[in-house]
Amino acid sequence: MKNHNPSPRRSEPPLRLNPSRMERRLHLIRSKILGTTCLLPQTTRMTNLMMMNSPWALIWIATTTSKLTMMMRRSMKRMMLRTMMVFSHKSTTISWQDLIQKQRRNNLSTKTKMMKTKEAMRMTLPSLLVLMSVNLANWKLVRLMLEDEEDQADISQINHRIKEVVNILGNFKELRDPAKSRQDYLDRLLKDIATYYGYSDFLAEKLFNLFAPAEAIEFFEANEVPRPVTIRTNTLRTRRRDLAQALINRGVNLEPIGKWTKVGLQVFESQVPIGATPEYLAGHYMLQAASSFLPVMALAPQEHERVLDMASAPGGKTTHIAALLKNTGMVFANDFNKDRLKSLSANIHRLGVKNAVVCNYDGREFPKVIGGFDRVLLDAPCSGTGVISKDPGVKVNKTEKDFIDIPHLQKQLVLCAIDSVDANSKTGGYIVYSTCSVTVDENEAVVNYALRKRPNVKLVSTGIEFGREGFTRYRGKTFHPSLDLTRRYYPHMHNMDGFYVAKFKKFSNKIPKQTGDNVDEDEDQDANESGPATFMEDEDSTILKDSMRKLQKNRKHKK
Ligand SMILES: C[S@@+](CC[C@H](N)C(=O)[O-])C[C@H]1O[C@@H](n2cnc3c(N)ncnc32)[C@H](O)[C@@H]1O
Numbered sequence: 001m002k003n004h005n006p007s008p009r010r011s012e013p014p015l016r017l018n019p020s021r022m023e024r025r026l027h028l029i030r031s032k033i034l035g036t037t038c039l040l041p042q043t044t045r046m047t048n049l050m051m052m053n054s055p056w057a058l059i060w061i062a063t064t065t066s067k068l069t070m071m072m073r074r075s076m077k078r079m080m081l082r083t084m085m086v087f088s089h090k091s092t093t094i095s096w097q098d099l100i101q102k103q104r105r106n107n108l109s110t111k112t113k114m115m116k117t118k119e120a121m122r123m124t125l126p127s128l129l130v131l132m133s134v135n136l137a138n139w140k141l142v143r144l145m146l147e148d149e150e151d152q153a154d155i156s157q158i159n160h161r162i163k164e165v166v167n168i169l170g171n172f173k174e175l176r177d178p179a180k181s182r183q184d185y186l187d188r189l190l191k192d193i194a195t196y197y198g199y200s201d202f203l204a205e206k207l208f209n210l211f212a213p214a215e216a217i218e219f220f221e222a223n224e225v226p227r228p229v230t231i232r233t234n235t236l237r238t239r240r241r242d243l244a245q246a247l248i249n250r251g252v253n254l255e256p257i258g259k260w261t262k263v264g265l266q267v268f269e270s271q272v273p274i275g276a277t278p279e280y281l282a283g284h285y286m287l288q289a290a291s292s293f294l295p296v297m298a299l300a301p302q303e304h305e306r307v308l309d310m311a312s313a314p315g316g317k318t319t320h321i322a323a324l325l326k327n328t329g330m331v332f333a334n335d336f337n338k339d340r341l342k343s344l345s346a347n348i349h350r351l352g353v354k355n356a357v358v359c360n361y362d363g364r365e366f367p368k369v370i371g372g373f374d375r376v377l378l379d380a381p382c383s384g385t386g387v388i389s390k391d392p393g394v395k396v397n398k399t400e401k402d403f404i405d406i407p408h409l410q411k412q413l414v415l416c417a418i419d420s421v422d423a424n425s426k427t428g429g430y431i432v433y434s435t436c437s438v439t440v441d442e443n444e445a446v447v448n449y450a451l452r453k454r455p456n457v458k459l460v461s462t463g464i465e466f467g468r469e470g471f472t473r474y475r476g477k478t479f480h481p482s483l484d485l486t487r488r489y490y491p492h493m494h495n496m497d498g499f500y501v502a503k504f505k506k507f508s509n510k511i512p513k514q515t516g517d518n519v520d521e522d523e524d525q526d527a528n529e530s531g532p533a534t535f536m537e538d539e540d541s542t543i544l545k546d547s548m549r550k551l552q553k554n555r556k557h558k559k
Contacts, residue, residue, distance in 0.1 A: 161192055163217075169185055203394075207220070207385060215492070226389055226390075227389055231254075232288045232292075233264075234284055252271070254267045257290050260466060283351040289387075291386070291497040293320065294489065295501050298501050303329060304325075304329040305425075306374050307325065309321060309376075310334055310378045312334055312377075313343060314340060315343065318333040318347075319351045325355060329355060334360070336363060341358060363378070363413045366416045367416065367419050370420075374422065375432075376417045381410070384437060386499050390497070406441075411446050411449050418450060418454045418457055422509065431506065433447060433504070434501045436499055438498040440477075447459070450504070456506060456508040458507065459480075460503050464501065467501070468493065472484050489501075
């Protein structure tokens with residue numbers, strides 16, 4: 001093997017190539033990606049990095065760090081692939097001079113060769129800059145990936161095998177190998193899905209189980225593609241037609257999202273940053289995923305009502321509620337996370353909302369804090385399995401424990417949401433529960449639990465004309481038949497983030513005793529230990545007076 005002088009600027013020790021390829025790769029990754037010094041001007045190191053035997057390892061690192069946006073990852077993937085094509089040759093190390101020599105051997109003019117080489121280098125720089133920000137958490141994943149022989153297999157072979165196995169599972173009797181069981185095929189498929197799409201085995205299986213095999217692949221594929229950019233017209237400030245005209249005049253290519261919304265616009269391309277136009281700054285629209293319109297549409301707040309948005313930051317849905325209320329009545333915008341209240345308040349101000357009260361409670365303190373609402377929206381904290389295309393970190397950072405802890409919190413919150421509504425409201429008495437997750441544990445299981453614990457509510461239609469019916473049975477569990485009134489949304493089916501919406505009607509403020517049928521012991525532990533918290537005027541006014549006293553005391557103290 002040829003030994004090259006590694007750097008045109010200063011000599012560096014050449015890479016040790018023994019004892020194993022694995023060690024060399026680890027060495028490269030450690031020193032080039034996690035290294036603390038700036039490596040960019042040193043072309044040898046840069047090219048060494050690209051000479052790793054498995055270019056996919058590099059692309060994988062470049063494209064899975066959770067710090068990157070989907071767009072960045074996609075363009076990096078393209079850049080890396082193009083660069084690798086330029087640099088691909090058989091030797092183990094390469095220097096700047098080698099590249100030029102190699103170009104000379106081709107029949108291109110020196111200038112073209114130089115330009116091509118430099119262009120390739122230039123394209124690589126941003127990728128490497130981002131690569132250097134790969135953190136230690138990802139290092140563990142990098143190592144795992146490299147250590148797993150399975151992962152070294154050609155990625156296209158894996159893709160091919162996924163398709164083949166899905167095909168066999170679709171016509172098992174005819175196409176199976178008699179020596180293999182269905183489970184053998186499923187195990188192979190799950191392993192391949194986890195490798196190919198970069199999920200933990202646990203989450204790959206959890207999501208796979210939601211669908212038939214062929215549809216599951218469509219779902220995983222859709223999670224690799226960014227969803228359309230959509231905006232919601234703020235009807236407190238403008239009309240959709242006027243907004244569209246103003247943005248078109250600025251070079252924005254857009255059109256209505258669909259018949260189901262009168263306020264949504266889909267942005268195809270824009271010559272201006274869509275989050276910084278004068279119209280944006282003037283609060284004429286909110287940058288908001290189409291799926292986020294759905295829970296507020298289901299809530300359907302009426303003018304002059306009192307509405308609670310129990311987990312509201314950064315306020316996409318609060319400001320939508322305020323617009324539907326036409327700035328009448330009141331919307332209580334609560335969130336437990338104090339830091340997120342800043343963006344919530346900023347959005348409320350920007351969009352000209354004048355009927356909002358921002359508060360910072362654990363949602364589980366309602367209705368003790370205040371109750372008697374006409375409607376409550378609980379857009380619950382969730383695992384985010386519906387928004388993987390936006391946050392690919394979910395693929396690996398959600399554990400089995402998360403799918404116990406998160407539903408536990410969701411169950412507590414949904415009971416408090418129900419208890420915060422006044423069943424005697426003249427116009428309302430509704431609760432909407434939503435998540436940007438597609439797992440059954442966070443959706444149907446939570447809603448079914450609420451129906452059992454609060455027999456004074458029932459499910460009603462969300463009023464949204466599309467969406468797949470919620471599960472009434474799932475992997476041996478049977479839910480209340482009315483769960484089919486709830487709605488599921490999927491990226492591969494609706495070209496929007498994965499989402500779930502359920503709407504309850506509260507018909508009594510009294511909670512009848514539970515029947516005790518079908519009571520699952522685990523679920524019972526989630527029950528509100530202190531019993532149902534109801535809205536009581538006396539108690540409320542004491543609490544409110546007490547907190548006012550504390551607030552005034554704090555203010556004096558600050559002065
Ligand atoms: C899905 S996000 C809400 C998004 C918001 N509805 C919107 O449309 O902009 C869930 C929110 O729940 C908040 N949260 C988490 N735990 C909470 C709790 N115990 N009580 C209230 N809010 C909570 C989080 O801070 C987060 O802002």
